Amino acid sequence: MDKKALFTLYRELYFHEMDVKEKLVARTQISFAIVVTAFSVISYMLRMLDFSSNFYAITFFIIFVSISTLILFASIWFLVQAFSWRHYRGIPSPEEVDQYRTKLIKYNDELHAYNEENPNNHQEIDDVDDVMESYLYDKFKFCSTYNTKVNDGRSGFARDGFKWILSALLPLSFASGIFITTDLDTSSPRKELLIKDANVATQLVQLTKQVELLKSETSKLKKESIMVYAQKVTLPLIASESCNIKSETALPAGEIKNE
Structure with a gap:
């Protein structure tokens, strides 16, 4: 090959x-x-x-x-x-390849000028196409091996x-x-799923407290109304009893005067 x-x-x-x-x-x-x-x-x-x-x-x-x-x-x-x-x-980009080729051409031109000025020390000039082919050959070889x-x-x-x-x-x-x-899924339709809503639970607790507070206030009002009613009923009874006592104590005095 x-x-x-x-x-x-x-x-x-x-x-x-x-x-x-x-x-x-x-x-x-x-x-x-x-x-x-x-x-x-x-x-x-x-x-x-x-x-x-x-x-x-x-x-x-x-x-x-x-x-x-x-x-x-x-x-x-x-x-x-x-x-x-x-x-x-x-591999190098097209711009890099073209720059390399331009440098080769410039280098060959410099060698041509040098050989003309120094015929006794002639330098060999490589073909640009052959050098470029070797350059790309090495790049493809290295990159393909590494990759x-x-x-x-x-x-x-x-x-x-x-x-x-x-x-x-x-x-x-x-x-x-x-x-x-084994039916480990809690969302299975064969199970009764208890859904707990935190907001609803909180509102229920607050509502329960308000109901209990309302009950306590109602019981207090009932007690106060009973006490007021008892006082209203007790005062007339006391007044009538005092009048009866005064009348009973006045009768003996009249009898003494009549005698």
């Missing part, structure tokens, strides 16, 4: 590795989406878990959920490594992360099976 064939191979390999880079990003994002979905399922089951249900079912459910959560955290570490490793090498190593490392992390995700789905499926079969 000659140099031109190798140049074509390195160029194709370079663009292939750049395409692999984009595919790795997409693969990692899909894996992250699976992890987020798994955590959403876990958070829902924990939020709706009925702790008054079967003790053994709840225990096994929490064990499987804990195992799945730990494995998912391990998968996140691998996925972060696969997603954050982005140090790639790229291949980077993609291999990222692919390994992405593959390990996906393996950990698959491992986490097994205990999660067991936990979901227990959650469904």
Whole structure:
């Protein structure tokens, strides 16, 4: 295989590795989406878990959920490594290539002038196209080799992360099976769900206090009215009794005068 064939191979390999880079990003994002979905399922089951249900079912459910959560955290570490490793090498931009070619042409012109002034110390002049081809050959070779190593490392992390995700789905499926079969969901229609509204409860407490206060005030008013009524009834009786006593005491005096 000659140099031109190798140049074509390195160029194709370079663009292939750049395409692999984009595919790795997409693969990692899909894996992250699976992890987020798994955590959403876990958070829902924990939020709706009925702790008054079967003790053994709840225990096994929490064990499987804990195992799945730990494995998912391990998968996140691998996925972060696969997603954050982005140090790639790229070929020079067209502007940089053109500047390099311009420098080569200028350097050859200077060599031509030098050779004309110093024929006894003639310097060899390289062809610009050959130099440019070697320059791009080296760049494609270096970049494709470096990017291949980077993609291999990222692919390994992405593959390990996906393996950990698959491992986490097994205990999660067991936990979901227990959650469904043993009816641990508090929102299940087969259960009587007691809905407690904090605001309503607070208002009921305040209303109860006001009713009790009203009752106490009413009882006080009743007692005061009874006392007033008793006083009104007692005063006429006392006045009549005093009049009777005065009349009884006056009769003997009249009898004495008549005698």
